[in-house]
Amino acid sequence: MTTRPITYTLDARDTIIDIEGSWDAFARENQAPQLQIDTVLGRPIFEFFAGSETRSLYRQILDRARQTGNTVEIPFRCDAPDVMRRMQLSIVPVGGGRLRVRSTLLEQQPRIRVDFLDRRAQRSETTVLICSVCRRVAAPSNGWLEPDEAARRFGLFDTDRQPAISERICPSCEHIQAGCRYLVTLTNQAPEQPLPLVVFLHGGAQSSWLLRLHAPPRITEHNALNRDYALVSPVCPSGSSWHDVDLESILAEVMARYPIDPTRIYFTGISAGATAVWNWASTKPDRMAAVVPIAGMLSPNPNMGRFPVWIFHGRNDPVVPLPFISGLLSRLRQVNPRAQTMIYDDGGHDVWSRAYADDALWSWMFQQSAPPPAS
Numbered sequence: 001m002t003t004r005p006i007t008y009t010l011d012a013r014d015t016i017i018d019i020e021g022s023w024d025a026f027a028r029e030n031q032a033p034q035l036q037i038d039t040v041l042g043r044p045i046f047e048f049f050a051g052s053e054t055r056s057l058y059r060q061i062l063d064r065a066r067q068t069g070n071t072v073e074i075p076f077r078c079d080a081p082d083v084m085r086r087m088q089l090s091i092v093p094v095g096g097g098r099l100r101v102r103s104t105l106l107e108q109q110p111r112i113r114v115d116f117l118d119r120r121a122q123r124s125e126t127t128v129l130i131c132s133v134c135r136r137v138a139a140p141s142n143g144w145l146e147p148d149e150a151a152r153r154f155g156l157f158d159t160d161r162q163p164a165i166s167e168r169i170c171p172s173c174e175h176i177q178a179g180c181r182y183l184v185t186l187t188n189q190a191p192e193q194p195l196p197l198v199v200f201l202h203g204g205a206q207s208s209w210l211l212r213l214h215a216p217p218r219i220t221e222h223n224a225l226n227r228d229y230a231l232v233s234p235v236c237p238s239g240s241s242w243h244d245v246d247l248e249s250i251l252a253e254v255m256a257r258y259p260i261d262p263t264r265i266y267f268t269g270i271s272a273g274a275t276a277v278w279n280w281a282s283t284k285p286d287r288m289a290a291v292v293p294i295a296g297m298l299s300p301n302p303n304m305g306r307f308p309v310w311i312f313h314g315r316n317d318p319v320v321p322l323p324f325i326s327g328l329l330s331r332l333r334q335v336n337p338r339a340q341t342m343i344y345d346d347g348g349h350d351v352w353s354r355a356y357a358d359d360a361l362w363s364w365m366f367q368q369s370a371p372p373p374a375s
């Protein structure tokens with residue numbers, strides 16, 4: 001097995017435009033030994049990741065390098081069931097959104113075979129959490145353990161059925177997300193038409209890692225809606241509010257880098273993110289193709305009649321009680337013929353899971369459009 005580093009170059013849309021070094025290593029790293037080099041050039045890197053968790057993590061790391069303009073160095077593990085491999089990933093922004101990605105094998109050692117790392121293993125009902133970066137396994141009250149130590153502790157050497165694997169990022173590896181201001185996902189990397197853009201604002205303050213687990217990033221990663229669109233999910237860091245986040249510059253970056261239809265930009269958010277979406281829409285009503293605030297504190301404003309809006313709320317919401325926004329809702333019905341509301345009679349604050357699982361929301365949203373921007 002080769003230990004030479006491999007380097008490849010990605011263009012601004014993550015298409016592989018150059019590969020140097022060992023092809024075997026590239027195929028192995030992407031768990032796709034059947035690939036041939038001539039089928040890879042000119043294709044998006046994300047086609048070559050086996051797991052959506054790994055894909056999503058990698059996407060976030062690339063975004064961080066582009067957004068900060070800094071080289072990102074990440075030690076990571078690429079183990080086989082019976083081999084420990086320590087690797088180093090280096091991502092260098094080289095201008096124009098292009099990145100040079102260098103992957104180096106630092107060390108590999110044989111290890112006692114750990115069957116749960118074998119993709120073909122028979123799985124049981126139980127699940128173990130594995131860190132996507134360092135491949136350590138979460139052990140209740142014992143922190144994060146090496147795979148063989150975890151297998152010993154969980155009694156996995158004496159069983160035919162292995163636990164299912166769920167990927168997370170462990171606290172020691174969380175730093176890799178630092179500096180990532182937003183996540184971007186395109187469900188079609190090479191669209192023939194400009195894509196509609198969905199902007200999703202999360203609730204409360206949280207890391208970009210947790211943000212990925214919310215419904216819009218998750219269903220977009222799997223293309224569960226089976227549509228062509230782009231999703232941008234800005235991050236409101238811990239200790240900040242949406243007032244502090246420069247949404248305008250994030251939008252400008254995304255619009256410059258991807259083919260986006262400026263008449264089809266949709267804003268949706270949950271809780272504090274819904275409030276932010278609503279306030280944003282009221283300052284730029286003519287740019288809103290549609291607005292979908294879910295469980296937000298919404299106040300009347302002079303422009304609220306000027307864009308399509310669908311408000312979702314739970315009748316028993318303890319965080320933003322329905323009476324807080326009922327005045328707004330009745331006023332909105334008078335001034336905005338394109339306003340809809342969905343009140344879940346048995347819903348609390350967390351009604352967004354139901355709302356985003358309802359295809360009616362997405363179908364309605366993607367049918368709306370704004371007037372073309374004045375040139």
Ligand SMILES: [Zn+2]
Nearest residue numbers: 131134170173
């Ligand atoms: Zn880790």
